[in-house]
Amino acid sequence: MALLEVNDLSISFEQSAGWLRQRYIPVLHQLQLTVDAGEVVAVLGASGAGKSLLAHAILGILPSHARITGEMTYRGERLTPQRQAALRGMDIALVPQSVAYLDPLMPVGEQVRHAVKQGNKRERQRESFRLYRLGEEVERRYPFQLSGGMARRVLVAAATASGARLIIADEPTPGLDPDVMREALGRFRELADVGCGVLLISHDIASALTVADRIAVMYAGTVVEIARAADFAGDGTALRHPYTRALWQALPQNGFVPLPGEPPQLGERPHACAFASRCSAATDACLHEQPPVRELRRGLVRCVHAS
């Protein structure tokens, strides 16, 4: 049984359009995803593809005007809003992107202690600080007094101290020193190796591939492919979706082939393959509807022509 299973998840935002009328702006479309215990699943996509919405939907912290359909289960149990409220911070923890997610006026030790939901708060906080080489004096510091690397470790320490089994991690802010970045990503691998499931939200294939077991590629509000990390090799023939292949080929070491065009804006209900305008393999068949999800070579793909 998967730790987390997301089935057909769609999200739209309610918007008032004049008096008493409402419009729904669709943002995520029929998304599929699973995370098993012990694995790191990277969710990859350009900004605006809906990655953080997915993370917030799993945690149940979307704004109140969001309408959610589809099904999410955690260890086989349906994630209802009540269940989410109970699991948030207990079983499912978020590791945010940067130090901006810490309360600027609260010492970080105290913030990590608030994250501890079981056992002695101070002991667990100290323990996880020791684990991440954070001295006791760091407890009393305020977020603005932390270096970039230290802040990362505090954020991961908070997730560890909480004892959560499913970690939803936002990739560290770009611009972090490469060593710090590597270390930060390595932490997620370690967490998976001790039995957690990690959902790593990322926009950078190269760094995601260093730690992930599987990669879910998002485009325009849906997952277009789920591939194993090993599929990202050579010229990308093992990959299933044209978009994934284009991303792979755009990397400097793979020929630097740019992908022309821009991704569509969120907010359109898909009546065709959202990638069609940029896809060199597009045919008429791609324009009828959003391509259904298919299983292919132990992965998933949403493309009519994938083989």
Added chain:
Amino acid sequence: MAVIRQLVPWALAQCVKLLLLLAAVSVASFGLMELSPIDPVQAYIGADMMRVSAEQREAIAAYWGLDQPPIEQFGRWLTSLLQGDMGTSMIYRTPVTEVLAEKFTASMWLMGTAWLLSGLLGFGAGVLAAMKEGSWLDRVIQWVCYTLASTPSFWLAIMLLLAFSVWLGWLPVGLGTPAGVLREEVSIADRLHHMILPVLTLSVVGISAIALHTREKLIEVLHSDYVLYARAQGERGLLLVWRHGLRNIALPAVSLQFASFSELFGGAVLAEQVFAYPGLGQATVEAGLRGDVPLLLGIVLFSTVFVFCGNMTADMLYRILDPRTREVKA
């Protein structure tokens, strides 16, 4: 220790600033009084004008030193001020320091109560509105605040007076104490009774600023990344607002309240005038209208120091309480 080491040079700089400000303010007020068409002697004599001869008027002018050139008058005032003597009020015929002490005590109760009341009510209303952002409660609170903010306080004072004193007859029409009762016999209850309306007027003046400010700050905080993270950690409701909200909005709110001393003082002038409350505000109007230069200058200096202290406290709170302005202990 670091805080104190940082605070000393800052405090010294503030003192210099205050001295310069006081000098500028006194020169300006003196100049304005010189230019004003009010003849202090005439104002002093009042209705008896016809029965006072020209010689007598000159004698009065000489007594107050009004026959001398303005520069000399100012010079004399300044010299005695530096010796700790603020001069004698022409209308009250007592030393200015005594008038100030008496009037300020009366005003302090008024302003202090109004200050606390408007601060607490405003803060509470702001927090409530922000927590229920977009609800009818939020809209009502905002509407009330905007209405209050655009209501002239003297008009409000008159309305309150009409409603509570004239029609309902619950509260006295004015004055700080019941009329015709000896000073020694005035009870605290009497004083409080007479304070209600002025305090109410004065509080209302301050409420909307603090409420709207608090609402905006708290909404900003509630939409911040760190509150999102706190929610992701399972925090919610009042506990969340208590832990992350109040911590982040209390300091700006308290500072704003301290920085509002000038509005408070300005409001007191109007409120005291309408309710004939014998405080500093009313003395200001009197001194101005009757050309009582020593008293007016005294009040101006005093209120400058008062407002300055408020602003300084606001600034100092940040310096002492906000960890981000403290030295980085790396």
